[in-house]
Amino acid sequence: MRAEDETEFREFVQGRWPSLVRTAYLLTGDRHYAEDVAQTALARAYASWHRVRSSDNPDAYLRRILVTSNANRFRKQRPVEFPTETLPDRPHHGEDDPSARLDQRQVLLAALAELPARQRAVVVLRYWEDLSEAEVAATLGCSAGTVKSQASKGLAKLRAHPQLADHTWQTTRPEVLNGRLR
Known part of the structure; x- marks a missing residue:
């Protein structure tokens, strides 16, 4: 790769890394897997940088690589997980306690993780990344x-999820609950 292309790619990555890892985290439910998937996506983007750069929307191209990289992770080897019926005991916190928001986030991420991969990808890209239906497609x-x-199916499953239905929500993004999830 030419030096100018290297510099351009480096700037491209620096501006997108946090968003890319956040999206990967929502797709995988695990910070370490998210970083691995994001790095894999960037390695693939680097290998085909001339196509990524010349596309109409390099960000969409990169998101497509990210979603595909996450799907490929399951094709190679299914991650070993040991689900349990109950969560470990946690201390009770007041509603204005910052850890209450963390609990809410964990409940939502656990519910997201239970969605099938395609539904999870659509919900993440459509509602967290705020992409249009055409962009997600x-x-x-x-x-x-x-x-x-x-x-529609993914949101219906989230609405019916028992832990989400029983949770009192605190959010700085009321549209997430009022207009889209609820």
């Missing part, structure tokens, strides 16, 4: 109708 390589149906 382009990222996932499917139709806008598929995005609509997968979003």
Whole structure:
């Protein structure tokens, strides 16, 4: 790769790393896997930088690589997880305690992790990344109708999730609960 391309790629990565890891975290549910998937996506973007750079939307191209890299993670070897029926005991905190928000986030992430991969990808890209249906469809390589149906099914599962239904929500983003999830 030429020196100018190296510099351009480095600047591209620096501006997108936090967002890329956040999206990967929402897809994987694990910080370490998220960083691995983000690094894999960036390695693939580096290898085909001329295509990424010349695309109409390099960010969408990179998100597509990220989603595909996450899906490939399951094709190679399914991660070993040991789910339990109950969560470990936690101390009770008041509603204005910052750890209450952390508990809410963990409940939401656990519910997201239970969605099938396609529904989770649609919900994450559509509602956390705030992409349009057309952008999500382009990222996932499917139709806008598929995005609509997968979003509808995913949101229905989240609404019906017992831990989400019983939780009193505190959020700085009321549209997440009022307009989209609830």
